[in-house]
Amino acid sequence: MSSLLIAEQVLNGLQSGIMLFLMAAGLTLIFGVMGLINLAHGSLYMIGAFAAAAVAGATGSFLLALVAALIAAACAGAIVEMVVIRRLYHAPHLDQVLATFALILIFSEGTRWVFGSFPLFLDIPEALSGPVTLPGGIQYPLYRLALIGAGLAVAAGLWFLTARTRIGIQIRAGENDREMIAALGVDISKLYTLVFALGAGLAGLAGALVGAIQSVQVGMGEPVLILAFVVIVIGGIGSIKGAFIGALLVGLTDTLGGIFLPELFKLFMAPDAATQTGSALASMAIYILMSLVLIWRPSGLFGVRL
Template sequence: MSSILIIEQILNGLQFGVMLFLMAAGLTLIFGVMGLINLAHGSLYMVGAFAAAAVAGWTGSFLLALAASLAAAALFGALIELTVIRRLYARDHLDQVLATFALILIFSEATRWVFGSFPLFLNIPEALSGTLTLPGGIEYSRYRLTIILIGLAVAVGLFLLISKTRVGMRIRAGENDREMIGALGVDISILYTLVFALGAALAGLSGALVGAIQSVEVGMGEPVLILAFVVIVIGGIGSIKGALAGAILVGLTDTLGRTMLPWLFAVFMDPAAASSVGSALASMLIYILMAGVLLFKPTGLFGSA
C-alpha cells in the first residue's frame, strides 16, 4: 500500500471525523446542559440536508443552500423544543427516548410526504469541484478539504463561544448547576431553547455538507446518529473538546480500518476471505475503540466525573 494512498485515507478520515463532530457537538451540548437523550437529532441532520437540496435546486446557489440548512434545522429544533422537548426535562430517560423516537417517525413521514420517497441530489459547487494538489504530489478533493476546514473553524468558534462569551458562561453554568443560575435570574427556558436550536443548526449544516457527497434521502440521519453517540461517549458527555477528539478518532479508526485491514489480512489469507474478514472487523473497530476508552476512562476522554 503506497504512502500517498495512506495519506489520502487519513484525510478522508479527518473529513468523516469533522462531519461527525458537527453532529456530535450539538448532541453533547444538549445532553450536557439539559440532560436530555435526543434521538431526533438525526432527523434534524436530515432536515438540513433536504432544505439545502431544495434551495440549491430552486436557486442554484450552494451558499444559500447552506444558509437554508442552518435556518431550517435551527427553526425546527426550536419548535420541537418548545412544543415537545420542554415537557420531557423532568421525566426519566425512558420517556425521553420514547418521545424523541416518535419524533423520528414523524419527521421521516412528513419529509416523505413533502419530498417523496426518491432521493435528492445536491451538486458540489463549481469552485469546489475537482482536486487540489497538496505537498507531496497528493491529489485531493477540494470539497472534502473544504469540509475539513469548515469543521475545524466551527470547532474553534464553539470553543470561543463556550469559553469566552457571556452566553457560553451561562451554558457552562447551566451544565453544572441549573437551579443556581435560575435563582440568579437567568431564564432557563430561553437558554435551553437557544442551546437546542444551536445543536440543531450544527446537525443541519452537517447534513447539508454531506448531502453533496451522498444522496439526500429519508432516514439518512439514523446511522449517523449512532456514530454521534459513540463519539460523545468516547469524548466525554458535555465536552466540545471531547466531541472533536472523539470524532476525529472515530473517523480515522473507521476509515483506516476499512482500507487497511483487508490489505493486512491479505498477507496471510486468500484475498476474498481477507476482504470479508477485514471488512467485518473494520465495522466493529469503533465499538472496540469505545470499549477500550471506557475501560480506562469511564467518563470519556474529557468528561467530568
C-alpha cells in the same frame, strides 16, 4: 500500499471525523446543559440536508442553501424544544428515548410524504469542484478539503462561543447548576431553547455539507446519529473537547480500518478469507474502539466520573 494512498485516506478520515463533530457537538451540548438524550438529532441533520437541496434546486446558490439548512434546522429545533422537549427535562431517560424516537418517526415519514422516497441531489458548487494538488503530489477533492476547513472554523467558533462570550458563560453555568443561574436572573427556558436551536443548527449544517457528497434521502440521519453517539460515549458526555477528539478518532478508525484491516489479514490468511474477515472486522472497528475506551474509562476520555 503507497504513502499517497495512506495520506489520502487520512484526509478522508479527518473529513468524516470533522463532520461527525458537528453532529456530536450539538448532542453533547444538549446533554450537558439539559441532561436530555435526543434521538431526533439525526432528523435535524436530515432536515438541514433537505432544506439545502430544496433551496439549491430553486435558486442555484450553494451559499443560500447552507444558510437555509442552518435556519431550517435551527427553527425546527426551537419549535420541537418548545412543543415537546421542554416537557421531558425532568422525565426519566426512557421517556426521553421514546418521545424522541416518536419524533424520528414523525419527521422521517413526514419528509417522505412531502419529498417522496427518491433521493435528492445537492451539487457541489462550481468554485469548489474538482481536485487540488497538495504538497507531496496528492490529488485531493477541493470540496472535501473545504469541508475540513469549514468544520475546523465551526469548531473554533464554538470554542470561542462557550469559552469567551457571555452566552457561553451562561451555558457552562447551566451545565453545573441550573437552579443557581435561574436565581441569578438568567431566563433558563430561553437559554435551553437557544442551546437546542444551536445544536440543531449545527446538525443541519452538517447535513447540508455532507449532503453534497452523498445523496439526500430519508433516513440519512440515523446512521450518523449512532456514530455521533459512539463519538460522545468515547469523548465523554457533555464535553465538547471530548466530542472533537472522539469524532476524529472515530472518523480515522472507520476510514483507515476499511483499508488496512483486509491488508493486515492478508499477511497470515488466504486473500479471499482475509478480505472477508478484514472487511467484517472493519465494519465493527469503531464499536471495538468504543468498548476498549469504556473498559479503560467507563465515563469516556474527558467525561466527568459518574
